[in-house]
Amino acid sequence: MRIEVKDLSFTYSPDTPFQKQALSGVNLQIEEGDFLGILGHMGSGKSTFILHLNGLIKLQSGEIDVFDVKLVPDKKNKQDLRKLRGTVGMVFQYPEYQLFEDTVEKDVAFGPKNLGLSDAEVASRVERAIRLVGLDYEDVRTRAPFELSGGQKRRVAIAGIIAMQPRVLVLDEPTAGLDPYGKEQILELITKLKRECSPTVIVISHDVDEITRFADRIVVFNDGKVAFDLPMNELFRHSEELTAMGLEIPRAVAIADKLRARGIDLGDVVNADDLVRAVVRKFGHGNMDETAISKLSASQFDFSAEYGGTAAGGDR
Amino acid sequence: MAAIELSDVHFSYPGAEGEEREAVKGVTLSIDEGSFVALVGHNGSGKSTLARMLNGLFVPTRGKVTVFGADTADEDKIYDVRSRVGMVFQNPDNQMIATNVADDIAFGPENLGIEREEIIRRVDWALEKVGMSAYKDGTPFKLSGGQKQRLAIAGVLAIKPRVMVLDEATAMLDPKGRDEVMAVTRQLNRDEGMTVIHITHYMDEALSADRLIVMNDGLVVADGKPRDVFGQYGLLRQIKLGVPYATNIAIALHDAGLDIDPHIVGEDELTEAICALK
Numbered sequence: 001m002r003i004e005v006k007d008l009s010f011t012y013s014p015d016t017p018f019q020k021q022a023l024s025g026v027n028l029q030i031e032e033g034d035f036l037g038i039l040g041h042m043g044s045g046k047s048t049f050i051l052h053l054n055g056l057i058k059l060q061s062g063e064i065d066v067f068d069v070k071l072v073p074d075k076k077n078k079q080d081l082r083k084l085r086g087t088v089g090m091v092f093q094y095p096e097y098q099l100f101e102d103t104v105e106k107d108v109a110f111g112p113k114n115l116g117l118s119d120a121e122v123a124s125r126v127e128r129a130i131r132l133v134g135l136d137y138e139d140v141r142t143r144a145p146f147e148l149s150g151g152q153k154r155r156v157a158i159a160g161i162i163a164m165q166p167r168v169l170v171l172d173e174p175t176a177g178l179d180p181y182g183k184e185q186i187l188e189l190i191t192k193l194k195r196e197c198s199p200t201v202i203v204i205s206h207d208v209d210e211i212t213r214f215a216d217r218i219v220v221f222n223d224g225k226v227a228f229d230l231p232m233n234e235l236f237r238h239s240e241e242l243t244a245m246g247l248e249i250p251r252a253v254a255i256a257d258k259l260r261a262r263g264i265d266l267g268d269v270v271n272a273d274d275l276v277r278a279v280v281r282k283f284g285h286g287n288m289d290e291t292a293i294s295k296l297s298a299s300q301f302d303f304s305a306e307y308g309g310t311a312a313g314g315d316r
Numbered sequence: 317m318a319a320i321e322l323s324d325v326h327f328s329y330p331g332a333e334g335e336e337r338e339a340v341k342g343v344t345l346s347i348d349e350g351s352f353v354a355l356v357g358h359n360g361s362g363k364s365t366l367a368r369m370l371n372g373l374f375v376p377t378r379g380k381v382t383v384f385g386a387d388t389a390d391e392d393k394i395y396d397v398r399s400r401v402g403m404v405f406q407n408p409d410n411q412m413i414a415t416n417v418a419d420d421i422a423f424g425p426e427n428l429g430i431e432r433e434e435i436i437r438r439v440d441w442a443l444e445k446v447g448m449s450a451y452k453d454g455t456p457f458k459l460s461g462g463q464k465q466r467l468a469i470a471g472v473l474a475i476k477p478r479v480m481v482l483d484e485a486t487a488m489l490d491p492k493g494r495d496e497v498m499a500v501t502r503q504l505n506r507d508e509g510m511t512v513i514h515i516t517h518y519m520d521e522a523l524s525a526d527r528l529i530v531m532n533d534g535l536v537v538a539d540g541k542p543r544d545v546f547g548q549y550g551l552l553r554q555i556k557l558g559v560p561y562a563t564n565i566a567i568a569l570h571d572a573g574l575d576i577d578p579h580i581v582g583e584d585e586l587t588e589a590i591c592a593l594k
Binding site: 151176301 | 358359360406460484487488490491492517519553556557558559561562564565567568569572573574583584586587590591593594
């Protein structure tokens with residue numbers, strides 16, 4: 001099972017003075033199980049690409065195959081679109097702005113209800129989804145979403161998508177606007193959702209330090225095309241080209257580059273954890289074994305209690 | 317001289333059935349004129365409530381806020397207060413009111429009853445200060461997030477305030493937009509002597525301030541030079557706030573037994589410290 005995109009092009013407002021080509025000839029394969037990060041500055045085409053994956057934009061030219069649902073231009077098939085939307089779950093920017101029901105439970109149930117599931121199935125999915133995102137089901141189910149904190153609201157919105165049990169989860173700027181602890185909570189949550197719910201995860205972020213925390217593979221969009229498609233540890237060997245495209249380089253990479261210029265080669269470093277481990281390996285004088293080193297982390301908060309299974313979950 | 321003084325300021329939000337929620341629980345502060353102050357705290361710490369008391373959007377339920385000597389609770393002085401303290405909020409899209417950039421900036425001074433020639437001068441001056449002169453006749457809605465926030469800053473500038481409060485004004489921007497807004501703000505502080513109070517979640521933005529104030533649960537829990545405040549990293553982690561990027565790495569290296577000072581705050585400092593291990 002995979003997502004296969006062939007020769008995808010898209011133009012906004014074609015044949016008008018505002019015509020703008022957003023994608024030109026994009027080819028991409030996303031395998032089940034990928035933890036994919038998508039980078040690209042504003043107007044690079046990354047959002048247009050993502051909107052194609054569950055049919056929110058009508059295909060103009062090219063082919064898209066999402067887990068055997070095939071989309072081609074000028075073909076209308078409501079059945080296919082319904083199936084597609086059950087397969088690919090989209091969490092947009094500031095998803096909490098889209099909460100609308102008067103209780104958390106009803107809001108999370110909206111998606112699965114529209115999939116035409118039985119009431120019992122909907123109820124069980126809602127409970128599981130609310131627990132999965134780390135909220136206390138008994139406490140929040142009958143509360144109004146607007147009573148919750150910003151981070152909790154965002155988790156309710158994510159639960160609404162998770163309740164549809166998508167095989168592919170797409171998140172657009174999932175941590176935007178949150179405080180540092182709220183950001184960390186969402187990052188932990190994404191890792192957990194990949195493990196326990198949606199095996200394929202695609203994250204769009206302009207915070208490159210964040211993407212390097214979890215992605216296995218990164219696709220860089222530039223000017224409507226795929227500029228890079230590489231495993232994460234290889235991508236940042238191209239830091240000069242990425243900078244020329246106006247992209248940020250992860251801070252750990254920038255520090256490692258500076259150290260290299262000073263004669264200290266730490267090898268491939270993409271995030272803060274890598275940097276810490278590489279420095280300890282080089283300068284720790286053997287006071288730690290490899291198992292201990294591989295557990296070192298620069299992360300500032302401990303979530304073992306929060307996501308340990310019982311998930312108490314308030315962040316107020 | 318103090319631009320703003322707060323003495324034992326409290327603020328409670330009214331709740332259902334007469335239950336009140338106290339968001340600010342007794343803050344005493346003096347903000348020097350011309351200073352660049354960063355204010356941090358996690359969501360719900362009371363920092364945005366505090367910000368809204370700095371120009372009389374909220375009046376303290378107990379205690380007193382004065383802006384250049386004027387009490388914000390004094391209804392006769394509220395126009396003075398609001399014309400001295402400008403606010404820039406988080407969401408750029410909620411702060412645009414006109415269909416063209418120049419009109420948007422003119423909105424503030426028009427409401428103050430300033431004469432037309434002066435308004436025209438101020439619009440041009442404010443646009444120049446934020447580096448947006450080229451967009452004067454364009455529409456605000458086609459601008460990038462960073463440009464929109466610079467426009468919001470220009471709109472505030474046109475009122476010629478002496479203090480600018482940015483309430484998470486960089487939170488919704490991409491890294492480039494954040495840099496643009498920070499550069500404009502620093503320049504206003506340096507060249508115009510504007511007092512800036514910058515509320516942010518980005519600890520690295522707080523680093524370059526003259527003073528860093530940390531709020532938790534309605535109270536000020538740390539206040540000083542950013543370097544000294546980030547030195548109290550145990551406290552900051554405990555209140556779920558965190559420290560700058562380089563500090564996290566320095567702490568992890570220090571804890572792993574390497575000879576690295578955990579009080580490092582900058583990336584260059586960290587690089588030097590690692591080189592010194594050689």
